[in-house]
Amino acid sequence: MSSDIIMASMVMGLTVLATRSLGYLIGERFKALHRYRDVLEALPGCAMMSLITPALIGADWHQVLALVSTGLLMWLSNSVALATIAGLLILLGVPIVLEA
Amino acid sequence: MNNPRSLYLKSFVAGAIATIGFAISTLLFGVLVGAAAVGQGFSVVESMLMSATVFSASAQFAGLAIWQSPAPLIALAVSTLLISTRNILLGLSLAPSMPVHNPVLKCVCLFFITDPNTVLTLRVGNEFDRPSFLIGGGLILYMTWMLGTVCGSVFADLIDGSHRSSLGFAGPLVLLTMMVLLAKGANRQWRAWLISGFVAILLAYFSTPYFLVMPLSVACGVIMCLSDRRQAGEQ
DSSP states (O other): HHHHHHHHHHHHHHHHHHHHHHHHHHHHHOGGGGGGGGHHHHHHHHHHHHHHGGTTTOOHHOOOOOOHHHHHHHHHHHHHHEEEHHHHHHHHHHHHHHHO | OOHHHHHHHHHHHHHHHTHHHHHHHHHHHHHHHHHHHHTTTTHHHHHHEEEHOOOHHHHHHHHHHOOSOOOOHHHHHHHHHTTTTHHHHHHHHHHHGGGOOOHHHHHHHHHHHHHHHHHHHOOOOOTOOHHHHHHHHHHHHHHHHHHHHHHHHHHHSSOOHHHHHHHHHEEEEEEEHHHHHHHHHSSSOOOHHEEEEEEEHHHHHHTTTTHHHHHHHHHHEEEEEHHHHHHHHHH
């Protein structure tokens, strides 16, 4: 096994763990932040929206269709599995159909 | 349910069951990361080692994109840090509702803070022990992640380039399912979420550097949230 890959895995693993720990430890240490619990609980949604919406720039129509279908199915069925599988089928299936 | 052990077990099982839906996408990302690692010259065992220690699709994709030998350790650390900044927000949001006093248990919980696991843990009521719920879900995601990495590494040649690029869009799909779960939960912050999304798309449109898009758009969302809170307080 390459020592390069071992070192790189350790560095990346520790960095990810540091980011996972940092927010929790700050929230745990500074109890005053707990008064802003509703604001803190809005953070994951804000972070996710900041990742989802830029993906729309430059997306193909079938990718947008997959996104809309996934969102709608998720809203109606509440099933992550169903919504994800449907979205993936559109993502992979439409280009294959168009190529054929 | 007065016995704490049965509460822990019940919460652990509930967490594991709740994440099964997300396990599909986790498996898929594992396959893609495994295939990408083999494409960069990793062996199956080496790609498994990276997935086992890092356990983050976005960080590993970014790391593999800049991979060379000898490994650029500082560049890898910086790119991983920038990609993983949202974990800070996830941890921050979990802290008030999930106190953990045992240091070992705390380390395990921190390792398992991922997007789907955090969203699901934030949604559960007080009838569950949140750390056990998080660990139950985290273990399922971790196992499927490792299984996906092995499959992707072993069968890398079967995934052709066009499918890999199509599957790259699977990330936003999975995030959207989590977003819908949040939107159907008790603490809905529509205005903050919409503002964040709007600012992010605007910044991306004007080619703002990636590492600035998330902090700036989240900051705008937080300002909106604080303003809503202030208005509610005044009324």
